[in-house]
Amino acid sequence: MASHGLQTHIHVSSEKGLSSVSTLIVGSKAAALIDPPFLVPDANSVVEWIKQKTSLPLKAVFVTHHHPDHYFSANPILDAFPGATLYAAPYVCAGIDREYDDKVKYWPSVFGAENVPAKPTKPTPFHHSLFVLEGNEESPVLLLGPLQGDSVDHTLFWLPSERTVICGDAVYARSTHLWVEEVETPQLLDAWFKTLDLIEEGLRPEKVIPGHIEQGWELDAKADLAHARKYLQFFGEKVTYAKKKPGVDELYKTFKDAFPQADKNLDFFLGHLSNQFGEGGQV
Template sequence: MRLTTISLALQSIGLISARAITHPNLRVETFINHGSSFDMVSSLIIGSQAAVLIDLPMAIEGAEALADWVKLMKGVLGEKSIVNKVHLPTPYDFSFFTLPGDEATPIHFLNPLTGDTVDETLFWIPSIKTLIAGDSVYGHDMHLWLADSLTKALTESWLSTLDLIDYLKPNVVIPGHSLSNKKFGCSIDVDHTRTYLKYWQKEIEAKGLDHFTPQVIFDKFNKQFPGLLNLNSSTSAFLLNSTAEQFGRGGTRQVHYIDLAAYADVEALDGWTM
């Protein structure tokens, strides 16, 4: 998640009043936005007096479904707990935030890091050892978005982000996209993402742009990671097709609105390492 989206999540969606619940610790509930939102995972961090929604779906129908899910929380939080007032987003200049009544359990921003693109932000909740990893981690049941990984430095930096996640030793890692939220754990999705990236790094990226045709790239990934083209979701096939077209000879390239090819210095990308 980028900082602009953090601002939107914290202020446009805003704090969801939750005065009816009294839990000693923060907890996180997740919701999968299926369909045209590409199985994006939204997370609701719930505290003793308030809650905040992280990662919003990219399509209107997904947003409506997510809103209905949040409204279901009225049964837990109380009928008057869900606020409807919308706040215009403004820049958020701090590296953490706290929820009312839970000042001893801050939520930290880890950024800027590299995931499936640059300037990713991860949400780390040390009090419950939970990491909302955004698009730095993909569910083990799907292919990855690699169409923004235009340089070897971007791939290497993404792997560094996964190493950082390991160093944190989280109990739960919530990926940015997943077909299901039933098996979020400490390593299953991180390990899948790392294995996938290393295969990409060795078998495709190292050969250079246009070495293979899109069909060959598609087939190689499909053979190496069987079972990820789920018939109940088009997301995984879309992600793999995008990778194949981006790097395959004669393929249809993605339109990039920032110069990702300029990110060629892994030391600059991993400036957080001293």
């Protein structure tokens, strides 16, 4: 009997967990998850959500990039679904390895030891450019990368048969500020624009799944891509190509006022942006 293609469902983490997105890909005989959440309570929620969405076996969990809010609390998911393996592209694994010890020490001090695993599982390097789920061999999932997003090591997961792209933090929903702390040069900014070009002009997706979206917001491929591009253009104007370095408080207010609908986790996103690129101390 012919399968009916792959379905994608999203789970949005708590505001405390930075509203990161986990995506479940469900086929006719198996499922895979993209991007476990940051915090343990959100991971426990993902476990229950997966069980509600499908009774099919979870075969794999993938990570889009090395930032902790996209893999740190995979442990509860792997414990609940022992048949699943945690994977990431080799360049993502390298980024995780590079920062692992520092991040494992740091984040419990921010969120509390009960909210982050003492020893997050490191992904196994995935040395292939695609995977297929059993029963859906005609609907491959392609891994495109490394590409620039809010870090240099993004993988896009492209479902060509479904015209769906899972972007990690190469795209943020219009509800959310972008993490731009690591976009330290014009070349990195330009590379991020090129990733957006690839998505919009090369892939031409019908469904775009961003790395972060606030609770209650709907996915909107056109609007979210436009938001990401507008935000990066504004960042280029106010920071990358600014003739004068702005003050930290001015920078915070400028971005807050320019994107009033993005009103969550301001101290995290705008605090880091302002402290990284502004003058005059810390906000």
